[in-house]
Amino acid sequence: MKRRNVLRAIAIGAPLVGAGALGAGIAAADTANFKVMVTEQVANKVFVFDKNKAFTDANAYKTWSPGTGGWSNLSDCRIRDTAQFGAIGLAAASGGRVGVWNITDEKHQELNDVLWSATPGGNPHALERIPNVGAFVAASSDGYLTVYGPTKVSDPSTLAKVQTVSLPGAHGVVWDPNNNLLWACGNKVVQAYTVSGTYRNVRLKAHSKKVALSGLGHDLQADFSNSSLLQVSDSYGVYSVNKTTLAKTTLHTTTRIKAYVKMAGGEHFYVRGDNAGSRDWGSPTVVFSQSTDRTRTGAEFYKARYYTTAYN
Template sequence: MKRRNILRAVAIGAPLAAAGAIGVGVAAADTANFKVIVTEQVSNKVFVFDKDKSFSNANAYKMWSPGTGGWANLSDCRIRDTAQFGAIGLAAASGGKVGIWNITDEREQELNDVLWSATPGGNPHALERIPDLGAFVAASSDGFLTVYAPTKISDPSTLAKVQTVSLAGAHGVVWDPNNKLLWASGNKIVQAYTVSGTYRDIRLKASSKKVTLSGLGHDLQPDFSNKAKLLVSDSYGVYSIDKGTLAKTTLHTTTRIKAYVKMSTGEYFYVRGDNAGSRDWGSPTVVFSESADRTRDGAEFYKARYYTTAYN
């Protein structure tokens, strides 16, 4: 049985439909033929691939190579939209860095395309942007969130650390535009935070909205098939969380899911740590529920995302 069938056998949920695309090949809403953005830790690059083509260098739509050092072991990537720069890439690396880079100017980007970076410490695993405010929040697995705020929203060089918030095992962060909340996953918890203030006075505050997990929370993503839901993986499975009622539904009981995305078409894809290779937390394969799996020889994928600027 193919690995996608392990998840398919216990999948719960019904798809909706959407279509459309904007700017530099970045999708505004998903279709059956879409692009994915992945972190590959052996070459330490972020790649963008068409999911219907092999994940080879020749087929890469975009690639970003920040080098090693603080950028080693890229652990997160996502795309967001800005008024000043258009679409930008967001990244976190277990080597210590988080930052944003200009994805629009060429096919192959490098360290000189970085628009801003910081070193929050504590094994960074995710970075998110709060729209309209121009603030960024990093999650570090050693147990905290770090808030960076600007003095000028259109100028990332003005970003500075303004707050550190304790969250044991912090791994994921995602902005919820419908409820104006920042959600974060940590050790046995998904916690929502309110955001107040502007510029350097921006602050997070833990809200009453939180959901208990069975294990360490890993990936945290919107559900592109339902704006009322979040998707989270922990050590033991993948779950859907209703952002209003906080009801948690088990979607899959497969362990070690490091990245999980569900499209409005109903298709989902994921990366599962395979306990093998140079990085046993990664895998050379991105698994698709309704398309061919994509394996890159010698690779260690950690995160796979839908290549879109949309928050949900």
């Protein structure tokens, strides 16, 4: 079996009931024909595509093009729901910036659609929103998490840095609504954090829950087939982590998986760094386990996400 096809043989868990989301055109439940959100670093755009259509400009459902400079080499994207703006996009860029933008106002968004941005430094790789308190947490691969707290939960323009937490190799963050924990992955570890306080007093504290990895953690996401699990990739493979027992199950040992998503209903998709092209950490192809792989000529995809505001 070819290495790029190893993931096709992975068994998928039981479906998740009612994986909800909000906003026009955003999935309200898992379907066979879902949308995929990707960071493409050559054009330096976030694209949203129907996974059953070719990843061409004509087929783009949504795009966001923030320009270069601090927004160069987009390294993360996801969407979350807010009371004031509805669905918003979250992004991190290795050029130095993290921020959120209004994804609902038009089909093709640009820098002028940004609602808030910041420069946490240290090669930002991920950004997550903590609901209810309106805080955001960025992961920078140089070794730390940065917490931003608002003075008004509904207004991201009021966000300011309130805390920096050491985490060597920080690459991924995801909110766990079932346990009210923030999970982050770094160098050889997945670490949980409690969240206390509100507004500018919001703070993270390392929880006793943590799981050892074999190498540098790359991607950390919810498991949309089972809300009790997390999915994490490191330099040597992809793993399932039970959020209660902390049991880690190796799903496969394919290297350099930069993004991995496990859906309810049996589908999974991923991006694997191919050691080729202008950015050897990326790939022009998003691989699907039950659908046609999607290759965009000349592209360098880094992250791929399920286009939903649901946390799990």
